[in-house]
Amino acid sequence: MNHDTYDDNYIRSILNNVKTIAMVGASPVNVRPSYFAFKYLAQRGYDMIPVNPGQVGKNLMGKPFVASLADIDRPIDMVDIFRNSNAALPLVKDALTLNPLPKVIWMQLGVRNDEACALAEAAGLQVVMNRCPKIEYGRLSSEISWMGVNSRTLSSKRAPVPTQGMRLSLNRVSVSGGGTNAADRAAQIKDDKNNNA
Amino acid sequence: MTDRLPGFATLAIHAGAQPDPTTGARNTPIYQTTSFVFNDADHAASLFGLQSFGNIYTRLGNPTTAVLEERVAALEGGTAAVATASGHAAQVTALQQLLRPGDEFIAARKLYGGSINQFSHAFKSFGWNVVWADPDDISTFERAVTPRTRAIFIESLANPSGSVTDIEAISAVARKAGVPLIVDNTLASPYLIRPIDHGADIVLHSLTKFLGGHGNSIGGIIVDAGTFDWSRDNKYPILSEPRPEYHGIKLQETFGNFAFAIACRVLGLRDLGAALSPFNAFLFLTGIETLPLRMQRHCDNAKAVAEWLSAHPAVNEVNYAGLTGNRYNNLARKYSPKGAGALFTFTLKGGYDAGVSLVSNLKLFSHLANIGDTRSLVIHPASTTHSQLTDEQKIQAGAGPDLVRLSIGLEDKEDLIADLDQALQA
Structure with a gap:
């Protein structure tokens, strides 16, 4: 599995199929990226669980914070890691003790840990690294096009007007590969440099 | 199953556009409006704080213009684009995100005369110092690099001489210097040359010329290739450091490989104000289809x-x-x-x-x-x-x-x- 570039269908199937997402490192501060990614995914209909041991006793958009993955009272489909790259390995180890196992480990934009990734994949989980689920959801639905971002997708179908809490169709024609080859190559060079450093 | 990748002509017609959600209009409507209503106070705050996708005010973005931006980004193979009121506006908006007073950028001598004027006089008054190099002698670019260099600027096909620039050779100089390569691709258009495929980090256009193609509108655009790591050192604090006016968010950390385009929009268009008219965006879209x-x-x-x-x-x-x-x-x-x-x-x-x-x-x-x-x-x-x-x-x-x-x-x-x-x- 190549983790420098992802086929759109890989990301699309994950975002179409997961329902419950535990976000580790979710912040209650409403100007932090983790806060607004949490909020966006909740508004798009995902069952979001904030995980942050420093915030237990508080709520994020009405959802109570839990201290760790083990404290979650229901099966989770995906663990979204909003921590630094080094924290990913112990978090994946924690995730692999859950019963049932989560299906997906997702590491945020800027977060990459190949050892943690290999461990999760060996246990049969799908892994995404160095991506933001909010950006990917916005891209595949083309909602992000409002900011002039290249969604790398096409559609000749009339889309519904997005409303609060609505899931958007992610099943547009992908132009991926034709669009960000250059960006993917640059990311790979950066990863190689970091791994060699 | 991997989707079949559409070709250039298909992207020229379809990228960025789809039937209008409210009316079903197949051609992109002209959203000739200054502003957009908010759902509620929370929605307004999240839009202003860059937390939600959506429209606020046409100086910052407009649905007609956004179709144009995505289309040109797709044709150039970039991650995002920002349209501006003219090609000159694209240049000042792009460079403002990279240069502080006292910084330098290296530019090819063979440029559109208006660009030579803009760089020599207006930019000098901002304290942005242009250093000229000869695109026919790559060593002049190497020798022009100093610790204050923040970008290299060339035209793919040069105006008026029509000469062709060795983009890959100059890209190698830019990589070694750790600065982005900016390519003005106006004369070639992405149909003839896609500079990002040859190592450009930012592509600029005067849309007025071949992209519009009919001599009816003035406009420009900035395309982010998504290739440059702005946080590698402290040369580009606008992209790597917390933005005080946006609650301390760091643009590259938050927006990844389209952070430069976001900076051009939420800082450049916001503060310099050189937004494209939605009507002109519509005319450019019509032009680009052919x-x-x-x-x-x-x-x-x-x-x-x-x-x-x-x-x-x-x-x-x-x-x-x-x-x-x-x-x-x-x-x-x-x-x-x-x-x-x-x-x-x-x-x-x-x-x-x-x-x-x-x-x-x-x-x-x-x-x-x-x-x-x-x-x-x-x-x-x-x-x-x-x-x-x-x-x-x-x-x-x-x-x-x-x-x-x-x-x-x-x-x-x-x-x-x-x-x-x-x-x-x-």
């Missing part, structure tokens, strides 16, 4: 006219990279194999006076200061676009006194040749 057909015809016509002129006894030399034997012909074959563009220059044996006479005798070619129209255009750069330069700068920019520039349009090539023939005989 870009592949038009560019090929421009190139085919230009080659025919250039070949005819090369054999004319009143003509001294034709500078068209599409001609065999031209010094840029090898670079043209490498970077622009479908054709060397619509623009070229030639010199007349009769010198300055012969140039002035030719321009006044032409009946079909229009004498004006633009390029990339459906109509064929002629200009004598030494007395017009480049008249504000010194004589030395004119020659360095490829605009000497005996030189005439043509921008070949989409008419029948036989009619263009007949017009030149009568004007040279008169």
Whole structure:
């Protein structure tokens, strides 16, 4: 599995199929990226669980914070890691003790840990690294096009007007590969440099 | 299953556009509005805080303009784009995100005369110091690099000379220096050259020219290739450091490989204010749908006219990279194999006076200061676009006194040749 570039269908199937997402490192501060990614995914209909041991006793958009993955009272489909790259390995180890196992480990934009990734994949989980689920959801639905971002997708179908809490169709024609080859190559060079450093 | 990747002509028509959600209108509507209502206070706050996707105010973004931005980003192979009121506005908006007073950028000497003026005077007054280099001698770029260098700026096909720049060689200099390569791709359009494929980190256009193609609107655009790591060192604090006005978010950390485009929008358009009109965005979108057909015809016509002129006894030399034997012909074959563009220059044996006479005798070619129209255009750069330069700068920019520039349009090539023939005989 190549983790420098992802086929759109890989990301699309994950975002179409997961329902419950535990976000580790979710912040209650409403100007932090983790806060607004949490909020966006909740508004798009995902069952979001904030995980942050420093915030237990508080709520994020009405959802109570839990201290760790083990404290979650229901099966989770995906663990979204909003921590630094080094924290990913112990978090994946924690995730692999859950019963049932989560299906997906997702590491945020800027977060990459190949050892943690290999461990999760060996246990049969799908892994995404160095991506933001909010950006990917916005891209595949083309909602992000409002900011002039290249969604790398096409559609000749009339889309519904997005409303609060609505899931958007992610099943547009992908132009991926034709669009960000250059960006993917640059990311790979950066990863190689970091791994060699 | 991997989707089949659409080709360039398909993207030119479909990228960024889809039927209007509310009306079903198939063509992109013109959202001729200054502002957009918020759902509630929370929605407004999240839009202003860059937390939600959506529209606020047309200076910052507009749904018609966003279709244009995504389309050009797709055609260039970039991650995002930001449209501006003109090509010059694109340049100042892009460079403002990279340069602080006292910083430097290296620019090719062979540029559109208006860019040379903008860099030499307006930018100097901001404390942004241009250092000139010769695109025909890559070592001049290497030697121009200093610790204050923040970008390298070139044109893919240079105006007015039509010369072809070795993008990959200059990209290598930029990588070694740890600065982004900015390529003005106006003359080539992405149909002929996609600079990002050759190592560009930022691509700029005057949309006014071939992308619009019909000589009806002024506009510009900035394309983010998503290739540059702005946080590697402390050279680009706008992208790597917390933004006080946006609650301390770091743009690259938050927006990843389209952070530069976001900076151009939420800082550049917000503060410099050079937004594109939605009506102009609509006209550009209509133009871009036929870009592949038009560019090929421009190139085919230009080659025919250039070949005819090369054999004319009143003509001294034709500078068209599409001609065999031209010094840029090898670079043209490498970077622009479908054709060397619509623009070229030639010199007349009769010198300055012969140039002035030719321009006044032409009946079909229009004498004006633009390029990339459906109509064929002629200009004598030494007395017009480049008249504000010194004589030395004119020659360095490829605009000497005996030189005439043509921008070949989409008419029948036989009619263009007949017009030149009568004007040279008169």
